[in-house]
Amino acid sequence: MERFKKIVGKNNVLTAYEDRYCYAYDATAIGEKLYLPDAVILPENTEQISEILKIAHKNKIPIVTRGAGTNLVGGCIPLKGGIVLHLSKMNKIINIDKNNLQCVVQPGVAVEKIQQEVEEQGLFYPPDPASLKVSTIGGSIAQSSGGPRGFKYGTTKDYVLGLKVVLADGTIIKTGGKTAKNVTGYNLTQLLTGSEGTLGIITQATLRLIPKPEERKVLLACFDSIDTAAQAVTGIISAGITPSTLDIMDKNTMQTIEKFHQTGLPSDMDAVLVLEVDGFKEGVERQTQEIISICQELGAKNIRASQNQQEADEIWFARRSAFGAVARLRPNVLTEDAVVPRDKVPEMVKKIRQIADKYSLTVCIMGHIGDGNIHPNFSLDLRDKNEAHRFEKATEELFDAAISFGGSLSGEHGIGLSKAPFMKKALCSKNIELMKSIKKLFDPENILNPGKVV
Numbered sequence: 096m097e098r099f100k101k102i103v104g105k106n107n108v109l110t111a112y113e114d115r116y117c118y119a120y121d122a123t124a125i126g127e128k129l130y131l132p133d134a135v136i137l138p139e140n141t142e143q144i145s146e147i148l149k150i151a152h153k154n155k156i157p158i159v160t161r162g163a164g165t166n167l168v169g170g171c172i173p174l175k176g177g178i179v180l181h182l183s184k185m186n187k188i189i190n191i192d193k194n195n196l197q198c199v200v201q202p203g204v205a206v207e208k209i210q211q212e213v214e215e216q217g218l219f220y221p222p223d224p225a226s227l228k229v230s231t232i233g234g235s236i237a238q239s240s241g242g243p244r245g246f247k248y249g250t251t252k253d254y255v256l257g258l259k260v261v262l263a264d265g266t267i268i269k270t271g272g273k274t275a276k277n278v279t280g281y282n283l284t285q286l287l288t289g290s291e292g293t294l295g296i297i298t299q300a301t302l303r304l305i306p307k308p309e310e311r312k313v314l315l316a317c318f319d320s321i322d323t324a325a326q327a328v329t330g331i332i333s334a335g336i337t338p339s340t341l342d343i344m345d346k347n348t349m350q351t352i353e354k355f356h357q358t359g360l361p362s363d364m365d366a367v368l369v370l371e372v373d374g375f376k377e378g379v380e381r382q383t384q385e386i387i388s389i390c391q392e393l394g395a396k397n398i399r400a401s402q403n404q405q406e407a408d409e410i411w412f413a414r415r416s417a418f419g420a421v422a423r424l425r426p427n428v429l430t431e432d433a434v435v436p437r438d439k440v441p442e443m444v445k446k447i448r449q450i451a452d453k454y455s456l457t458v459c460i461m462g463h464i465g466d467g468n469i470h471p472n473f474s475l476d477l478r479d480k481n482e483a484h485r486f487e488k489a490t491e492e493l494f495d496a497a498i499s500f501g502g503s504l505s506g507e508h509g510i511g512l513s514k515a516p517f518m519k520k521a522l523c524s525k526n527i528e529l530m531k532s533i534k535k536l537f538d539p540e541n542i543l544n545p546g547k548v549v
């Protein structure tokens with residue numbers, strides 16, 4: 096520990112049991128087994144991380160990088176002990192370059208802070224994981240996070256232009272850069288984006304920005320069946336409308352939100368669509384009217400369109416409260432993140448409900464229906480071994496169903512610890528072999544987030 100204290104200062108190395116205990120967890124419910132790190136280190140710059148990794152590499156010490164710990168796949172669990180590198184002290188926006196539509200940030204800055212600061216300059220960073228108030232840009236890049244705006248704007252991977260990365264042996268590299276286009280060799284920037292802390296440690300990122308849309312409007316459209324809500328989504332897309340958000344919440348989700356927050360959601364309905372349209376003012380008005388007509392034709396009840404920022408914020412508050420509300424129902428909540436082709440969403444939702452019934456589990460379904468990305472939130476008590484076992488069986492069937500519909504294990508939350516055992520279901524053995532070779536090339540001693548992804 097003395098060598099690490101020399102690098103970062105003694106106050107930035109935590110070894111007390113109670114400190115290490117806090118870093119044995121992230122936002123994922125993983126059961127009762129405790130995985131304690133041997134130390135937590137809070138570096139302040141890239142060079143310190145490089146020095147730490149040189150020692151870790153030589154001594155085969157596992158390194159788990161941590162942003163805000165909000166991932167939902169056990170990505171920050173120090174499975175093999177070692178060091179948790181918490182990047183909360185590297186939390187600066189280095190510059191915002193309006194002329195080139197980009198900004199340079201440190202990994203520990205919260206996504207919402209980036210959004211707020213660039214919006215003050217008339218710019219826009221669209222990726223918006225619902226955890227954006229606390230989740231960091233480093234964690235978002237490492238997970239290639241999505242969020243409600245994925246349908247129109249894509250996900251984090253679409254906004255990463257360049258990275259500064261510390262490799263497992265302490266070497267510092269830069270990938271990509273400040274240019275909007277760049278096809279110089281293999282795309283290491285995209286390989287590292289979504290690599291979940293297993294290939295390198297991101298210590299700086301150059302992000303692409305776009306001009307801030309002039310106007311935004313949020314709509315809530317209520318349906319008495321999920322099938323009809325899905326038909327409305329198809330109708331909206333085939334009418335050539337591109338909402339920035341096309342999300343859905345089912346009855347159980349609405350009832351759970353209302354139980355804790357009283358946001359006025361119509362919890363007697365089977366499903367509600369949450370839509371946001373943005374762009375130039377006239378375009379937003381026209382698209383809003385068209386969406387309302389399409390939903391009404393399909394029998395939507397009670398369509399609400401925000402008239403001002405406060406009303407828009409109220410709808411967003413309800414939507415963003417969903418996971419937290421389900422988490423309050425019982426001791427644990429586990430979220431799945433399967434993704435299917437958009438037209439298979441109604442069948443997938445039906446299947447999830449059947450599986451939940453079969454295994455007597457409580458499930459609240461929500462998700463980004465425009466992306467075919469469904470989040471069934473299972474409300475559980477993992478101390479009940481029988482229930483934990485039923486959940487495991489249900490998860491496996493759920494992944495099988497997603498794959499049989501032409502989908503996959505994860506749309507945006509990543510693989511981490513929880514989905515690693517299912518990779519063989521989704522990918523052929525050659526793909527997995529290639530991924531393992533890449534991991535070995537970047538991290539021959541397997542010190543970076545061992546036990547995750549592959």
Ligand SMILES: Cc1cc2nc3c(=O)[nH]c(=O)nc-3n(C[C@H](O)[C@H](O)[C@H](O)COP(=O)(O)OP(=O)(O)OC[C@H]3O[C@@H](n4cnc5c(N)ncnc54)[C@H](O)[C@@H]3O)c2cc1C
Pocket residue numbers: 121122159160161162163164165166167170171182202223224225226229230231232233234235236237238239240241242243291292293295296297298418419507508511544
């Ligand atoms: C209420 C709630 C809502 C959520 N909503 C969404 C959503 O809408 N969309 C979505 O995609 N996700 C969502 N998530 C999941 C999660 O918030 C995102 O994946 C988030 O981007 C993770 O950021 P973080 O800073 O918490 O990362 P962490 O959880 O700290 O880390 C995530 C992974 O990245 C690695 N890592 C972290 N920083 C670095 C770095 N600098 N270099 C290399 N590796 C690193 C870690 O080792 C870990 O494997 C939600 C989670 C919660 C709790």
